[in-house]
Each structure stands twice: as structure tokens, then as C-alpha cells.
Amino acid sequence: MHNDTLVEIEDVAFGYGARPVLKGINLTARRGQVIAIMGSSGCGKTTLLRLIGGQIKPGQGKVRVAGESVGELDSAALYRLRRKMGMLFQFGALFTDISVFDNVAFQLREHTDLPEDTIRDLVLMKLHAVGLRGAAHLMPSELSGGMARRVALARAIALDPMLVMYDEPFAGLDPISLGVTGNLIRRLTDTLGLTSLVVTHDVQESLKIVDYVYFVSEGVVVAEGTAAEIRASGLPYVHQFVHGEADGPVPFHYPAPSYADDLGLRRQGA
Amino acid sequence: MLKQSIESLGNRTIQGVWRIGFAARFFVAMLLHSGTAFRRFGLTIREMYFTGVLSLIIILVSGLFVGMVLGLQGYETQQRFGSESALGTLVALSLVRELGPVLAGLLFASRAGSAITAEIGLMKATEQLSAMEMMAVDPIARVVAPRFWAGVISMPLLAALFSAMGILGGYLVGVLLIGVDVGTFWSQMKSSVDFEQDILNGVIKSVVFGVAITTIALFEGYDAPPTAEGVSGATTRTVVTSSLAVLALDFVLTAFMFRGLN
Numbered sequence: 001m002h003n004d005t006l007v008e009i010e011d012v013a014f015g016y017g018a019r020p021v022l023k024g025i026n027l028t029a030r031r032g033q034v035i036a037i038m039g040s041s042g043c044g045k046t047t048l049l050r051l052i053g054g055q056i057k058p059g060q061g062k063v064r065v066a067g068e069s070v071g072e073l074d075s076a077a078l079y080r081l082r083r084k085m086g087m088l089f090q091f092g093a094l095f096t097d098i099s100v101f102d103n104v105a106f107q108l109r110e111h112t113d114l115p116e117d118t119i120r121d122l123v124l125m126k127l128h129a130v131g132l133r134g135a136a137h138l139m140p141s142e143l144s145g146g147m148a149r150r151v152a153l154a155r156a157i158a159l160d161p162m163l164v165m166y167d168e169p170f171a172g173l174d175p176i177s178l179g180v181t182g183n184l185i186r187r188l189t190d191t192l193g194l195t196s197l198v199v200t201h202d203v204q205e206s207l208k209i210v211d212y213v214y215f216v217s218e219g220v221v222v223a224e225g226t227a228a229e230i231r232a233s234g235l236p237y238v239h240q241f242v243h244g245e246a247d248g249p250v251p252f253h254y255p256a257p258s259y260a261d262d263l264g265l266r267r268q269g270a
Numbered sequence: 271m272l273k274q275s276i277e278s279l280g281n282r283t284i285q286g287v288w289r290i291g292f293a294a295r296f297f298v299a300m301l302l303h304s305g306t307a308f309r310r311f312g313l314t315i316r317e318m319y320f321t322g323v324l325s326l327i328i329i330l331v332s333g334l335f336v337g338m339v340l341g342l343q344g345y346e347t348q349q350r351f352g353s354e355s356a357l358g359t360l361v362a363l364s365l366v367r368e369l370g371p372v373l374a375g376l377l378f379a380s381r382a383g384s385a386i387t388a389e390i391g392l393m394k395a396t397e398q399l400s401a402m403e404m405m406a407v408d409p410i411a412r413v414v415a416p417r418f419w420a421g422v423i424s425m426p427l428l429a430a431l432f433s434a435m436g437i438l439g440g441y442l443v444g445v446l447l448i449g450v451d452v453g454t455f456w457s458q459m460k461s462s463v464d465f466e467q468d469i470l471n472g473v474i475k476s477v478v479f480g481v482a483i484t485t486i487a488l489f490e491g492y493d494a495p496p497t498a499e500g501v502s503g504a505t506t507r508t509v510v511t512s513s514l515a516v517l518a519l520d521f522v523l524t525a526f527m528f529r530g531l532n
Contacts, residue, residue: 053404082406093401107405110412155405 004031006163006195007052012061013219014047021047023219024061029212031162034189034196036206038241039216045199046090048216049165052197053087054078065163083111086156086164090171092148094140100127100151101136107158126154130184146177150184157188163195164188170202178202182209203242207231215241293489296410300418300488303411313416314423321382321417321484322424326431328381329374333365333432336373337439340364344440345448357450358459361440362433366463366472367528370433372520375479377432378425379512383487386417387508390491391501399492414492418484425480426473433472471527478519483512 007029014022021044029035037045050056051063057071064070068081094103104123108114114122127133130150140148149169156164169181186209189196200206207213207227215223215230215238223230223238230238239245256262307314344360390413393399399409437459444450463469487508494504 055400055403079406079408082404085404087401087404089397089401091396093397095398095401096396107407110405110407152401 005029006031006066007197008062008064009048009052010062010064012048012051012058012063014044014051014056014059021219022051022058025216025219025221027214027221029163029195029197031195032189032193033211034186034198034209036198036200036210036213037216038201038203038206038213040201040241043216044219045201045216046167049087049167049197049199052163052165053082053085083107083159084162086159086161088149088152088156088164088166088169090168091145092140092152094143094148094152094155096140099136100132100138100140100143103140103151104136104155104158106155111159122158123154126158127151129157129188130154131180144177146173146181149173149177149181153181153184153188157192157194160192161194163197166196166198166200168200169198170200170205178205182206185209201241203244207242289493292493293485296489296492297485299410300415300485303408304415304419306411307415307419310416313412314419317417317420318424321378321386321420322428325378325381325424325428328377329428329432330435332373332377333370333435334439336369336432337361337365337436337441338443339439340369340436341440341443341448345444345450354450355454356458356462357440357444358455358457359462361444362437362459362463363468365433365436365440366468368520368524370436371429371472371476371479372516374429374432374476375425375483375516375520376513378421378428378480379483379487379516380509382421382424383483383508383512384505386421386484386487387491387494387505388501390414390417390488391494391496391504394492394494395496395498395501414488418488421484421487422477422480425483426476429472429476429479467528471523474527475520475523478523479516482515482519486512486515 005028007027009025009027012022012025013020025044025048027035027037027048037048039045047056051058052065052070054070054073062069062071065081066084068077070078070081073081094100095106098106101123104126105119108119108122112119124133124136127136130153132147132150132154135143135147135151140151143151153164153169166185169185170178173181182205185196185198188194198206198210207230210227212226213224213230214221217237223233223235225233231242233239233242340361341357344357344364345354348354348356348360390399393409393413399413402409402412441455445452445455490504490508490511491501494500
């Protein structure tokens with residue numbers, strides 16, 4: 001383990017009931033890096049983030065964040081560690097009954113004794129960083145999908161965490177919001193000295209901003225490398241994914257009985 | 271076929287027992303994490319506004335009409351036995367002992383209980399509870415416990431207001447409309463309603479109903495599958511289960527409280 005390693009996942013396996021999702025994952029994130037975890041829908045990417053955040057415990061292996069084994073922490077220690085983490089949920093997960101300002105101020109009010117004036121300044125700084133200082137008074141229902149994602153990002157960095165996790169930050173965004181979100185992730189990582197873990201299946205957008213990529217398929221890491229290495233990869237799975245081909249190692253069709261049998265047809269001469 | 275039926279029955283039984291166990295753990299966790307609800311009482315006050323104050327209209331209007339009906343029916347029945355002067359007693363005892371807590375409980379379950387379940391269920395479905403956990407804030411302490419205590423505090427107040435409005439309704443119909451003597455109406459009521467046996471027992475009932483309804487509503491919301499269908503099913507279950515719980519608990523409490531009273 002390097003001194004600058006922030007997240008280390010060692011041979012981690014996890015399943016929901018009898019259904020295995022992760023089958024021995026190894027992954028490392030160093031401080032200051034933007035790491036992408038890619039893979040098709042349902043391959044266990046979000047599960048990986050939940051393991052890092054301690055919301056679920058691994059069935060096997062170890063998840064270490066800042067040297068602490070997340071699965072072995074008691075509730076108080078886990079909550080202490082989570083104060084140093086931020087998470088951006090897929091659709092923002094903003095609290096819908098309070099304003100944008102109060103959403104970003106939420107952690108500051110919960111975890112600090114700062115006076116309201118200081119909280120106001122800090123919230124406006126975070127909102128300014130994501131370009132939404134002018135939207136502080138709006139309610140979450142008045143925001144577009146892209147704006148909600150940026151507010152959630154401001155909320156995730158409110159306590160200046162060391163690690164920010166992004167769950168599908170590019171899903172469902174228009175091209176402008178897509179670029180804005182990607183640039184924000186890179187810029188905030190560099191200026192605030194964060195480490196960013198981006199779970200995504202948006203190859204083109206994420207390859208522009210990431211330092212290192214892990215490809216996950218069927219519960220294991222099937223490929224890894226820098227953005228350039230991934231673009232040049234000859235591995236059939238990575239090639240299919242990067243080029244968005246309909247068929248390949250990941251089949252177009254979900255496993256099913258023969259089409260002719262399903263339609264009740266018989267081959268001629270049979 | 272038989273094997274499948276037995277398997278299905280077994281599965282349902284296991285799930286039922288598991289759910290009861292989860293509900294019990296949820297209830298204990300809610301009590302253990304109640305510190306925040308009192309330390310930051312503003313959170314509880316805010317929820318009292320949503321569960322209590324916003325239920326006022328339905329409670330007050332229903333109480334008034336129930337009291338008016340009691341006045342009409344009570345007078346008609348008592349007239350047959352020549353005891354119409356005891357109308358005030360009938361209206362007051364019916365309301366403070368039974369109708370106040372029970373009907374206010376049923377209305378509270380439909381108005382506030384369903385809203386609590388839908389809100390918590392949707393917070394879960396939109397990952398707001400997960401987001402709170404990831405921000406190192408315990409949703410049981412921050413979201414669930416203040417709503418629980420708000421419901422427990424609001425319920426007896428609503429039941430008392432229901433009874434007060436009901437007595438007013440009985441007075442309007444009995445005294446102003448039918449012409450029962452006003453002095454008799456109030457004096458009979460005052461002399462026959464006992465603070466400890468009648469009013470206090472009514473308050474205890476409404477507190478128990480408040481605990482039952484809010485616990486069921488919060489648990490159903492917290493345990494709801496995070497889908498539109500899941501939340502709608504949980505909301506329905508809240509109203510059905512808590513209404514039945516109110517009626518069943520009322521029978522048990524009445525049996526203990528008023529057994530042997532003259």
C-alpha cells in the first residue's frame with residue numbers, strides 16, 4: 001500500500017441473498033486522482049460505492065478508506081469516517097422539503113457549531129463553485145436535473161471531504177450539463193485536493209476527465225488502465241463498451257429459450 | 271401442488287415473523303435515538319405542525335358533527351325514558367371516554383399516518399435517507415424520532431379538541447335547537463364526569479393510540495419497497511393496520527379501565 005493510497009479494495013465479494021454481485025474485486029484509489037469505475041448496468045458498481053461508504057459490509061475481503069477497514073468499524077467510528085466522505089447520488093437525492101441553501105447547509109448545521117453568518121458564507125462559496133449561487137433560494141422541485149446534480153455536488157463537498165463518490169453523475173443529462181458536470185468533477189478534485197470515485201457507464205465523457213479506469217464485469221475487474229490505455233485496449237469487452245457496439249462479449253439478448261420455440265414455430269422438415 | 275402451498279405458507283410465516291422482529295427493533299431504535307427529538311425540540315415542533323396543526327380542520331369539523339348527532343340521537347333515546355335532562359352526561363361521557371380518542375385516532379391515522387408513511391417511503395425511494403446516512407446523520411434520530419414524538423404529543427391534544435368540539439355540538443343541538451335546559455345540561459355533565467376515571471383514561475387511550483399509529487406509519491414508510499407501487503401499498507397498510515390497532519387497543523384498554531365502574 002502506497003502512502004498516498006486513500007481507498008483500497010482487496011478481494012472483496014458481496015451478494016444480495018443467494019445472488020452474488022461482486023466476486024473478488026481489487027481496486028486502489030490514490031489521493032488526488034479521479035478514478036472511474038465502469039461497467040454495464042447491474043454489474044455491481046453502485047454496490048461497490050455502498051461498500052466503501054459502509055452502508056453494506058463485504059461478505060469477503062477488506063475495504064479500507066484512509067487506512068481504516070470500513071466493514072469492521074462500529075457505528076460511531078463509521079459516522080466519523082463518513083464526515084470525511086461525500087457522495088453524489090444518481091438523481092441528487094436532495095431533501096425536497098428544504099431549499100437549495102438549506103440542503104448545502106445541512107451538514108454544516110448538523111456537524112459543526114459554526115455561527116449562521118459563517119455557514120451562510122460557506123454555503124454561498126460552495127454554491128458559487130458549482131455555478132449556482134443565484135439559485136440558493138430555490139426549492140429542489142424548481143431545479144432541472146443538471147442543476148439538482150450540481151447542488152448535490154455542492155452539498156457533498158460542504159465539509160471539505162477527502163473522498164467524493166459519484167453514482168452515475170452523467171445519467172440523463174443534456175450535452176451542456178454533461179460537459180459542465182465532468183469539468184466540475186475534475187476541477188473540484190484538483191482545487192480541493194479530493195479523491196474522486198466516479199461510477200459511470202458514460203465512456204466518452206468520463207475518459208476526458210479521469211486518471212485511471214477500472215472495468216467491472218460479472219463481479220470482477222476485467223480491465224484497468226489510464227484513459228489512453230483504455231481507448232487503445234484490444235480486449236473484446238472493453239472494445240465493445242468503448243465503441244458502444246450492440247453485440248459482443250455482452251450479448252444483446254437476455255438468455256432465453258429458442259425464439260422459434262417461443263413463437264411456437266417449427267423449422268421446415270423438422 | 272401441496273408441497274408448493276406448504277412452502278408458500280412457510281415463507282409467508284417466516285417473512286411475517288421477520289417483519290415483526292424488524293418492527294420491534296425499529297421501535298426500540300426509535301426510542302433509543304429520541305435524544306435529538308428533545309435536544310432540538312424545534313424539529314419535533316415542526317413535525318407537530320404537519321401532523322397536528324394540519325389535522326385540526328378535519329378533527330374540529332368531525333368533532334362538531336359527531337357531537338351534534340349525539341345530541342339528536344341521545345335526546346331522542348333518553349326522551350323515551352324521561353331522562354332527557356341527562357343529555358349533557360351522555361354527550362360528555364361518550365366523547366371523553368370513547369368517541370373522542372377513537373374517532374380522533376381513526377382520523378389521525380387517515381390524515382397524518384398516511385402522510386407520514388408516504389413521506390418517509392418517498393424519502394427512501396429517492397435515496398434521501400441513504401444520502402443522510404452518507405452525511406453521517408442517523409435518519410432514525412433526525413427524521414423518524416421527531417415525527418414519532420410529534421405524533422405522540424399531537425394525538426391527545428387532537429382527541430381533547432375533538433371531544434371539546436363534540437360537547438359544543440351537543441350543546442348547540444340539545445340546548446339551542448331542542449330546548450334542553452342549559453343549567454341542567456352543564457350541571458349534569460359536571461357532576462357525572464370524573465376527572466380521573468373519565469378524562470384521564472381518555473387521555474391515556476389517546477396517547478396509546480398516538481404511539482400505535484405513528485409507530486405503524488413510520489415503520490411502514492421505512493420498510494416500504496422503494497417503488498411507486500411499494501409506497502402506495504405501504505400507505506394503504508398504514509391506514510388499515512393502524513385503524514384496526516386503534517379499535518383493538520380501545521377494546522383492551524376499555525376492558526381494563528372501566529371494568530367494574532358504576
